[in-house]
Structure formats: structure tokens, C-alpha cells
Amino acid sequence: MLPPQPAPRRITVSVDEQVLAISWQDGHESVYPLDALRRACPCAGCMGGHDRMGELPDPEIFRLPSLQRWERPKVEAVGSYAIRITWDDGHDAGIHTWKRLRAICPCGDCAG
Secondary structure, eight states, rough: OOOOOOOOEEEEEEETTTTEEEEEEEHHHEEEHHHHHHOOOSSSHHHSSSGGGOOOOGGGGGGGGOOOOOOEEEEETTTTTEEOOOOOOOOSOOOEHHHHHHHHHHHHHHHH
């Protein structure tokens, strides 16, 4: 089980830079490549079944070159615990919780 994590203070998407950035309440900053977030989708279909939905992606996914440019990702709140991203390909089934996003933070301090 993932430990409790602070909620985001601000979430921004830069299509020019192809990143989603989160400023957390504790002052930490996380920057996720959009294509890596799409490949790390936590939905049952992308994860390979409901029994694998709690698994975290291999951190290497955030170091791989982008395979696709995302022009219109739409980010919306899911209650007070997560976001859903609707991607250009229409996929919107993944719910990215604050705990999961913080656990997969690709920064040097978190990813080691």
C-alpha cells in the first residue's frame, strides 16, 4: 500500500514542452512527460487486468524517448483525490490518484 501523500497545489499542462507539472502542497515539484503518463495509464485495459491495477510502472518509462506528441490532453479532477486525462486518442479510463502520481514522480530525488 502506498503511504499517504500531500495533495497538489497546482497542476499545469504544457503542450509546447509536452509535460504535466504538479506543485505539491509540501513544496515538491513533479514534472511528468505526457507520453510517459499515457504509457503508464493505470486503467485495467492498459495494465493488463484488474488484478494488476495497483502496480506502479517501471520508472524507466519516464526516461524513454516520447513516441507521440499530445496536442489536446484534457485534465479534469476526480473528486479530491485524483485526475483523469482524456488523451488525443480518446482514451480516458485511467484515474491518476495523488498517491500514485507522487509514487511515480520521475524527479532525481524520488526516482533515485
